[in-house]
Every structure is written in structure tokens, then in C-alpha cells.
Amino acid sequence: MNEPINFHFKVDGSNFISAGEASVNVKKLLRQVGIAPDIIKRVSIAMYEGEINMVIHANGGTADVNVYPDKIQIILEDVGPGIPDIDQAMQEGFSTAQDNVRSLGFGAGMGLPNMKKYTDMMKIESEVGKGTKVTMEVNIP
Amino acid sequence: MTIRTIAELLNAKVLCLEDKIDFDVKSAFGSDMMSDVLAFVKEQSVLITGLANPQVIRTAEMMDMSCVVFVRGKQPTPEMISLAEENGIVLLASNERMYPACGKLYQNGLSGGSIATV
Ligand SMILES: Nc1ncnc2c1ncn2[C@@H]1O[C@H](COP(=O)(O)OP(=O)(O)OP(=O)(O)O)[C@@H](O)[C@H]1O
Numbered sequence: 382m383n384e385p386i387n388f389h390f391k392v393d394g395s396n397f398i399s400a401g402e403a404s405v406n407v408k409k410l411l412r413q414v415g416i417a418p419d420i421i422k423r424v425s426i427a428m429y430e431g432e433i434n435m436v437i438h439a440n441g442g443t444a445d446v447n448v449y450p451d452k453i454q455i456i457l458e459d460v461g462p463g464i465p466d467i468d469q470a471m472q473e474g475f476s477t478a479q480d481n482v483r484s485l486g487f488g489a490g491m492g493l494p495n496m497k498k499y500t501d502m503m504k505i506e507s508e509v510g511k512g513t514k515v516t517m518e519v520n521i522p
Numbered sequence: 523m524t525i526r527t528i529a530e531l532l533n534a535k536v537l538c539l540e541d542k543i544d545f546d547v548k549s550a551f552g553s554d555m556m557s558d559v560l561a562f563v564k565e566q567s568v569l570i571t572g573l574a575n576p577q578v579i580r581t582a583e584m585m586d587m588s589c590v591v592f593v594r595g596k597q598p599t600p601e602m603i604s605l606a607e608e609n610g611i612v613l614l615a616s617n618e619r620m621y622p623a624c625g626k627l628y629q630n631g632l633s634g635g636s637i638a639t640v
């Protein structure tokens with residue numbers, strides 16, 4: 382009964398073309414499970430930002446979405462370069478993205494603050510050289 | 523304003539979902555940066571952009587937008603068009619540059635809407 386419904390995805394870091402695919406799928410799956418549209422929108426925006434981050438900053442990783450009766454949890458894990466200063470990374474406008482990423486339409490330093498804005502809980506665990514784990518939750522009222 | 527009117531004002535080609543162009547839209551957002559679309563769009567249902575990659579379509583889908591207008595003659599790939607079709611997003615392509623395109627739509631009553639604050 383208390384087992385969440387889990388959706389698991391591998392996020393390919395080698396190919397920008399597919400970046401964001403997992404989030405589009407999650408949006409469809411959450412609709413099928415009957416989650417309210419405003420909750421789906423918040424979950425999918427937050428996950429999409431995180432998924433794009435894994436592709437452009439960390440060479441891909443895994444995404445897990447757990448649907449509980451009272452909340453939706455998103456866990457994004459990568460074995461990328463890690464984030465040296467999380468407080469700095471959380472600031473609007475801070476980005477280490479290069480011109481090639483900007484030419485794809487990303488790298489304004491808005492993603493992490495946006496993920497925080499759209500979720501009720503966000504936790505970043507990161508170790509330089511090891512990787513990053515971002516956990517987010519959106520409560521279901 | 524209907525999507526049909528947008529297409530007429532911008533002399534744009536309808537690339538998919540022609541059956542949805544009488545759909546009414548109230549406000550729009552113009553940007554080449556998807557980061558900004560994700561951060562600033564609230565209820566705007568039209569995205570005007572000079573960027574053409576699959577993330578444009580996915581970003582519009584994430585923000586529940588119903589129409590993407592490509593300006594400066596940018597052409598989406600067939601894969602992007604079918605992705606938009608699958609997600610119910612009408613695609614238009616115009617040779618106008620960003621500034622005149624937005625200006626024409628604004629002048630004819632398509633507003634900028636409000637900024638997202640959650
Ligand atoms: N998974 C990650 N692995 C390593 N570094 C990351 C990761 N996610 C974010 N960062 C670092 O944090 C910075 C800020 O991230 P944020 O998502 O806010 O902005 P951005 O991705 O650079 O641009 P935008 O999200 O606006 O497209 C990034 O530039 C990068 O240095």
C-alpha cells in the first residue's frame with residue numbers, strides 16, 4: 382500500500398538531441414496516474430531543468446520519480462564533476478556553461494533557482510569529482 | 523487572437539496541426555533562451571523563438587504552451603515536427619525577425635501576460 386509508484390530513466394549524456402525526453406515521458410505518465418495538472422506542471426518543469434543540467438554539466442545519469450499518495454519525489458543522480466560551491470550555484474545568473482551550451486538555449490543560471498521555486502523541498506548533495514544527487518519533492522494537497 | 527491570425531500577421535507557414543489553428547491564445551513570450559522560457563513563462567501559450575532544436579518543443583510542452591512560432595526563417599527538423607504533433611503543439615515558421623514579429627503581434631492585441639511567481 383505504501384510502496385510508491387516508481388518511474389526510472391537513464392539520461393543519456395552523450396547526445397543533447399534527447400535531453401528532456403525523460404521529463405516529457407514523466408509528464409505523460411503522471412497524467413495517466415491521474416495527478417492534478419498544476420502538480421504535474423511543477424514536477425515536470427523541475428525535473429526537466431534537472432535533467433538538462435545532468436546532460437550539459439554532468440554527462441548524463443539516472444532519474445527516478447516516486448509517486449506517493451501525498452507527494453511526488455524526483456531523484457536525479459549523476460557521476461559528473463560535482464558542484465564545488467552549492468550556495469553559489471543556487472544563485473540566479475550563476476552558470477559555468479560555455480558558449481556551446483548557450484547556443485543551444487541554456488546556460489542562463491536560472492535552472493537550480495527555478496527547481497527550488499517549483500518544488501516544496503529540494504536537497505543537493507554533491508562531491509567534486511564524484512557526482513551530484515538532487516532530491517526534490519512536490520506535495521500533493 | 524487565434525493562431526490563424528498569428529500566421530496571417532507573420533506570413534507564417536503552418537507546419538503541423540492545421541486543425542488546431544482556430545484555437546484562441548491570449549499571451550505570448552519571445553526568447554531564444556529556453557532557460558528564460560522555463561523561468562519566466564506563466565500562462566503564456568505562444569512561444570516566439572529563433573532557436574530550432576528539440577528542446578524548444580520539449581520546453582513548450584513543459585510550460586503547457588500550445589503554439590511555437592519560429593522566426594528568422596528557422597526550420598525545425600521532421601523529428602521536431604512530429605514531436606510537436608505528438609504533444610499537441612502547433613508549429614509556425616516565419617521569415618520575420620524577432621522584433622518586428624513580436625511588435626506586430628503585440629500591436630494587434632496579443633499581450634505579454636504576467637511573469638511567473640510561484
Ligand atoms: N548535475 C550537475 N553537475 C555538475 N554541475 C552542476 C550540475 N547542475 C548544476 N551544476 C552547476 O551549477 C550551475 C548552475 O546551474 P543552473 O541550472 O542554475 O544554471 P545553468 O544550467 O548553468 O543554466 P540554465 O539552467 O539557466 O540553463 C551550473 O552552471 C553548473 O556549474
Ligand SMILES: [Mg+2]
Pocket residue numbers: 430433434488491492493
Ligand atoms: Mg540548468
